[in-house]
Amino acid sequence: MANTKTEDEIILFEREMKEFWTKLKSIYGTEQINQTLALRDSCKESIKVLSEKWSKKLKEGDLMIDKIKEYSNEILQQSQHISENQEHLTEIKSNLNQEEEQKKDLTNSIQELKEELMKKKEIISSKNKAAKERVERLCKSKVLFEERLGLEIRRIHNEQLQFIFRHIDHKDPDKPYVFTLSINEQGDYEVTSCTPPLDCIAELQLKVRETNNFSAFVANIRKAFTALSYKQSA
Numbered sequence: 001m002a003n004t005k006t007e008d009e010i011i012l013f014e015r016e017m018k019e020f021w022t023k024l025k026s027i028y029g030t031e032q033i034n035q036t037l038a039l040r041d042s043c044k045e046s047i048k049v050l051s052e053k054w055s056k057k058l059k060e061g062d063l064m065i066d067k068i069k070e071y072s073n074e075i076l077q078q079s080q081h082i083s084e085n086q087e088h089l090t091e092i093k094s095n096l097n098q099e100e101e102q103k104k105d106l107t108n109s110i111q112e113l114k115e116e117l118m119k120k121k122e123i124i125s126s127k128n129k130a131a132k133e134r135v136e137r138l139c140k141s142k143v144l145f146e147e148r149l150g151l152e153i154r155r156i157h158n159e160q161l162q163f164i165f166r167h168i169d170h171k172d173p174d175k176p177y178v179f180t181l182s183i184n185e186q187g188d189y190e191v192t193s194c195t196p197p198l199d200c201i202a203e204l205q206l207k208v209r210e211t212n213n214f215s216a217f218v219a220n221i222r223k224a225f226t227a228l229s230y231k232q233s234a
Contacts, residue, residue, distance in 0.1 A: 130187055132159070151218070158182065160192060165222055169229045177225040189217070198224045 146152060150167040165177040179194040179201070188209050194201050198221070208217035 130183075151222070156180070163218065163221070165225055168222070168225050169233070171233065177222075177229075179221060189214070196225075196228060198228065200224055 150165060152164040152166070154162040154164065156162050160180050160182040162178060162180050166175070167173045168177050169175045177196065179198075180192045182190050182192050184190045189205060191201055191205050198204075201221075201224075204217060204220050204224070207220075208214060
């Protein structure tokens with residue numbers, strides 16, 4: 001029964017559809033309906049073409065966006081690279097400035113050393129000149145010392161003077177009593193040797209440096225040698 005009812009409903013629906021199309025054709029006409037369908041199909045086709053076209057455009061747009069992103073990343077990388085290079089250049093420039101300052105300081109130090117060396121050379125030259133002049137004056141006094149003190153003066157190596165006293169030991173008048181004198185770097189008298197040794201030689205050396213009385217210095221050494229001779233003979 002149920003199947004029969006369903007078949008009847010279908011038959012009834014088909015009949016109603018046929019009646020609808022018959023009425024529609026009678027109202028609009030078959031040609032107009034065909035035009036409408038053709039227009040519908042044309043719209044569908046246009047919509048399809050437009051859809052494909054815009055789909056392609058969208059894909060191209062996506063590719064363009066990807067390209068733009070890629071270019072943006074490249075530009076960012078280049079900017080970072082340029083920034084790193086600028087920092088490196090700044091560091092190099094700073095190092096060059098430091099080296100230039102060091103070079104300037106070194107040049108100034110060298111110039112100061114040269115000036116100091118020149119001053120020292122002048123001082124040494126002046127002291128050497130003064131020492132030579134003293135030695136010359138001592139040599140000129142040779143005759144006087146020989147006549148009055150029985151003294152012989154000899155110039156030996158390194159601009160030193162050797163003083164040889166005789167006629168001190170009455171038992172042996174030719175016995176030599178000797179001391180050697182030089183002018184040191186400070187321009188002072190300095191006894192470098194004494195034979196026989198005298199305990200007072202350092203005191204006499206200090207005194208002649210203070211007074212610059214060389215004749216008294218030589219005379220006092222002779223007195224010390226004479227006292228030592230009497231002491232040894234006693």
